[in-house]
Amino acid sequence: MFPVKSKKIANLKHNMVAWLYLSPFIVVYATFMVYPLVRGIQLSFFHKTFFSGYNFAGFSNYIGVLTDPVFIQDIFNILYFTVATVLIYTFLSLIIANIFNRKGILTYIMRSFVIAPLVLSVSVIGIIWQLLFTSGPGNNLISFIIGKNVQVLNNPSFAMWLIIMATLWWTLGSNVIIFLAGLQSIPSEYYEAAKLDGASDVRTFFSITLPLLRPLIIVVIILQTIASFQLFGQPYTITGGGPFNTTATPLMYIYGYLTTNIGFASAASVILFLMMLAVSFIELFVISRRKEEW
Amino acid sequence: MRNKNILLIALIVFIGLVWLVPLLWPISTSLRSVAAFYRNPNLLLPLDGITTFNYENTISRVPIEIWYLNSFIVSLSVTVVVTMIDFLAAYPLARMKFFGNKFVYFIIIAGLMIPFTVLLVPLYDFINKLGLVNTYWGIILPQFVSPFGVFLLRNYLLSIPKELEESARIDGANSFKIAFNVIFPNSIPGITTVAIFTFLGSWNNLLWPIVATQNPMLYTLTAGLTSITSVNVPNYVTIMATSSIIAGLPLYLIFFIIQKYIVSGLSLQSGLK
Numbered sequence: 227m228f229p230v231k232s233k234k235i236a237n238l239k240h241n242m243v244a245w246l247y248l249s250p251f252i253v254v255y256a257t258f259m260v261y262p263l264v265r266g267i268q269l270s271f272f273h274k275t276f277f278s279g280y281n282f283a284g285f286s287n288y289i290g291v292l293t294d295p296v297f298i299q300d301i302f303n304i305l306y307f308t309v310a311t312v313l314i315y316t317f318l319s320l321i322i323a324n325i326f327n328r329k330g331i332l333t334y335i336m337r338s339f340v341i342a343p344l345v346l347s348v349s350v351i352g353i354i355w356q357l358l359f360t361s362g363p364g365n366n367l368i369s370f371i372i373g374k375n376v377q378v379l380n381n382p383s384f385a386m387w388l389i390i391m392a393t394l395w396w397t398l399g400s401n402v403i404i405f406l407a408g409l410q411s412i413p414s415e416y417y418e419a420a421k422l423d424g425a426s427d428v429r430t431f432f433s434i435t436l437p438l439l440r441p442l443i444i445v446v447i448i449l450q451t452i453a454s455f456q457l458f459g460q461p462y463t464i465t466g467g468g469p470f471n472t473t474a475t476p477l478m479y480i481y482g483y484l485t486t487n488i489g490f491a492s493a494a495s496v497i498l499f500l501m502m503l504a505v506s507f508i509e510l511f512v513i514s515r516r517k518e519e520w
Numbered sequence: 521m522r523n524k525n526i527l528l529i530a531l532i533v534f535i536g537l538v539w540l541v542p543l544l545w546p547i548s549t550s551l552r553s554v555a556a557f558y559r560n561p562n563l564l565l566p567l568d569g570i571t572t573f574n575y576e577n578t579i580s581r582v583p584i585e586i587w588y589l590n591s592f593i594v595s596l597s598v599t600v601v602v603t604m605i606d607f608l609a610a611y612p613l614a615r616m617k618f619f620g621n622k623f624v625y626f627i628i629i630a631g632l633m634i635p636f637t638v639l640l641v642p643l644y645d646f647i648n649k650l651g652l653v654n655t656y657w658g659i660i661l662p663q664f665v666s667p668f669g670v671f672l673l674r675n676y677l678l679s680i681p682k683e684l685e686e687s688a689r690i691d692g693a694n695s696f697k698i699a700f701n702v703i704f705p706n707s708i709p710g711i712t713t714v715a716i717f718t719f720l721g722s723w724n725n726l727l728w729p730i731v732a733t734q735n736p737m738l739y740t741l742t743a744g745l746t747s748i749t750s751v752n753v754p755n756y757v758t759i760m761a762t763s764s765i766i767a768g769l770p771l772y773l774i775f776f777i778i779q780k781y782i783v784s785g786l787s788l789q790s791g792l793k
């Protein structure tokens with residue numbers, strides 16, 4: 227009887243020690259993550275003005291947000307941005323990772339140039355890319371490439387592409403790193419066997435590299451989607467959402483209503499969150515269904 | 521084969537240089553005189569003479585040293601607290617069997633999927649009610665939560681061999697001593713990775729500081745840079761280019777030292793290791 231009891235006490239003590247270690251994290255997690263999550267959903271059903279307190283508003287915030295043409299346009303803008311970045315960045319980083327997948331100091335240095343902008347803040351990125359296209363050679367270069375004169379920042383069909391380009395320069399490195407790590411984890415025997423069988427480089431890429439990188443491609447697509455949906459800093463610093471609201475995003479919309487109409491802003495963020503979840507699940511579903519074809 | 525190699529190396533150098541060019545222009549602009557800049561704004565290298573005028577002018581017109589200081593205050597406190605809290609949480613999750621282990625781990629993974637977007641509005645409401653708007657605490661406190669750090673550290677701690685711990689236990693060390701004298705020194709690379717990611721995340725955070733404070737003297741560097749407008753400074757273009765270099769270049773250079781931690785952190789994030 228006695229040894230069993232002391233074992234129980236020791237076990238209880240052991241459990242308590244573990245929870246003691248966890249307690250600081252649990253406190254901040256509950257305070258700054260769980261509570262705001264619940265509170266945000268609650269706020270989205272209330273209307274708060276400067277003078278009155280919180281009044282229950284039912285779904286009126288949601289209806290208000292969803293019937294606001296500005297918000298709808300912001301949603302279209304963000305979908306455009308997300309589709310473009312997911313397709314272009316995934317494809318491009320896959321290619322660049324393959325090109326950079328070799329040893330040597332020169333490759334290492336050049337690769338560092340591609341990754342380094344990751345550590346810069348969005349304000350620095352924003353200033354550089356805004357200045358390049360207001361006072362620098364940016365417009366001349368683009369005009370030269372497409373063969374007609376454009377002012378990118380004032381042009382509704384080009385402004386979002388400037389955001390896409392600046393974001394590419396800033397963040398492509400993280401995808402490249404993930405794919406490079408993936409490539410380096412593929413056993414070299416596979417490639418040697420393919421070489422013996424006389425497979426071409428292109429064939430090897432599609433038959434060995436791509437199928438083995440599939441899990442990572444899914445990860446990159448999902449991470450890219452989640453990051454793209456939260457686009458804020460680049461349009462905030464480069465275009466201010468213009469011209470004609472063509473680069474404005476839902477997060478900028480939420481930011482705009484934050485101090486004036488908190489229930490409205492909450493409803494918009496819940497809608498944005500649900501959209502992010504839905505799109506991520508659709509992507510996951512579509513990519514896993516295509517498994518047989520790869 | 522040889523030709524193919526040369527072509528590949530040429531391509532590698534080309535891509536690297538394409539990535540470098542957007543940075544050359546603001547560096548060049550910051551080093552040229554205002555008059556020279558307006559004569560030819562497109563130079564990628566300061567071929568027509570170098571001056572420090574833009575740097576002196578920027579530092580006297582823009583409170584960039586105050587923003588730097590604020591960024592250090594905010595990012596350092598966030599980094600120290602997050603690293604400590606996350607290590608303490610990762611230790612039992614990786615090294616102890618206890619009631620609720622799997623459940624807590626699940627909650628942390630769930631936290632990884634909650635975007636800041638959905639927390640922004642209620643967090644503002646929260647710190648507003650606490651009276652912390654326009655204070656350092658308001659900027660710092662909500663950044664203390666980092667499930668990613670726990671996730672990363674837990675994975676790192678799992679890779680430390682059990683024998684290290686057992687020999688310490690035989691010598692009579694308690695769990696506190698094991699955590700700090702055995703596990704902690706052996707997890708320095710993991711802790712460094714978490715510290716670097718936390719520091720960079722906090723340093724580069726734009727949205728939260730501009731929400732939590734409207735006082736430009738409390739702005740972090742990232743927030744402050746966006747508050748400069750052509751209305752409040754003359755020679756806007758050269759001052760902005762110079763500000764971006766003063767703010768960006770030190771981090772850009774530090775990157776080359778900390779590169780391996782960034783690479784390992786991102787690989788861990790993708791679930792590769």
